[in-house]
Every structure is written in C-alpha cells, then in structure tokens.
Amino acid sequence: MAPAVLTAMNASPAAAASGRIEFRVVRGGFILGFGSGTGSLFFRGDRYNLKIGGVSLGATIGLASADFVGRVRNLRRASDIEGTYRAVGAGLAAAGGGAVARLRNSRGVELEVSGKQIGFMASVDLSGLRVRIAR
Template sequence: MRLSSAIRAMLIALTATVAFGTAVCADGGRIRFNVVKAGFVIGGSGGSGTLLFHGRYYPLVIGGVSYGFTFGASATDFFGTVSNIRWPSDVNGVYVAAGAGAAAGPGGGAILLTNQNGAVLTVSGRQVGLIVAADLNGLVITIR
C-alpha cells in the first residue's frame, strides 16, 4: 500500500517531534552492578548494584535467564552510564542481548543494552570464572 506524500510527511514530522521531545527531556546517570551467571544449557544470573541519578544512590536488584549453549560459571562487575531516562524508575525493565563468548580467568568486555522504557545502558565489565556461552540472555533490573 502506498502512502500519499502528505501522510508520509506528517509521519516523519511526528516521529522527529517525538524523538526531539524525548531527547530534550531525557537525562542520565551512572550505573554499577555485578552479575553472577551459571548454567548448563539453561542458565541463571543474579546480582545487585547501584544507580547514581541526580546525586542520589538507588539500590538495584538484577535477575536473569539465558538459553542456548551455556556451560560454566562467571562473575562480572559492570560499570558505566545510563542515558535517556527521566526518572530513576525508567531503569526498571527487561534488557535482552544475544551473545557468544568464553572466559577462563579474568576478562572484560563492553555492551550496550536498551529496555522497554528507552533507557540505554552503556557498560563495560571485568569478568572472572570459567564459562563458554552462545546464548540469548534476558536481564531484569529493578530498583529496590
């Protein structure tokens, strides 16, 4: 189905207005959390952390599930920024990532995650443990 040029122009203008309005009102903060992951095919993860937003610290609870080829256990300390949030509660939500990797002893990496509220986590981490994984991960972050 073809859209008329007037409707197409309206949709583009509406999209730009919404995106611009979101960017103008959005803010950011710092985030730090640790995750312990273990599994054999189906894996589980859990942890805790802290969100620093407008000079105030908010405790975080982390939980997750992974499915795919997973074998072993690891612990990772993540630190970085969170952006595109208006309220601390915008960090609450489900973050999904697909990945593959292996770690034996210390290692590191960086990831970019987004949730359903539009919060964007840009984090890097230090990992320790013995794990081999090619899986789909779901991470749930909740403010306590």
C-alpha cells in the first residue's frame, strides 16, 4: 500500500465518531427553576457515567422528570461530551409529552435527543444543559 493510504488508515481512531447517550433529568421550581440528573455515554465500547445540570433556568412552575435518549456526534474522545449545550436550529419541539432537541457544545459535539416528560412543567428548556463525566 502507498504511505498516504497507510497514514489515512492509522488516522481513523482519532477521527470524530458517534456515540449514544441516555439521561434522566428532574426539573422543578416555582418562579426560578432548577434541574439536575444523571446519565450514560456509550462510546467506543465503553460506558461513561454522566452528571447533568443547568436545565430549566428561568420562569417555571411545577415538577417533572424526563428521560432522554439519542445520538452524540463529533466526539474525538469521551471527555469532549463535557460542556454547556445550546440549542441548534429550532431547539426543542414538544408534542404529546414528548420532546426532541438538537444541541451543541463549544467543542462542536452535537446531541440529538428525544424524550418523554412525566409530570407537569410550564417551561421546558434543554438549552443551557451542562454535561460532565462523573469521576
């Protein structure tokens, strides 16, 4: 094989890859909201426990939990998942207690998640979601 082909084959592990994420968030509040949760990242055959925060800042009334699952794109290493996420495009769309969101952090990692909310919350907002690997 040509040296350029061998180099390209050896470079593939460092290339951006996809993973899977699942997390549960409990949100609540009256006037000012709070939210936190836990989850898992499944990436390159390993599972990483996650801590979730920063959900539901702003005016809220109620209490709810939501389970989300989805894809993680543009990971080079598991630690790239860490950061604060902002909505991409239309952000969160809700229908019949379900929600779909596309979010991105400063490292370019994208989450495409869908979930189902249990309970009542007047305001649902995943923009500002903070994710870190539990250590």
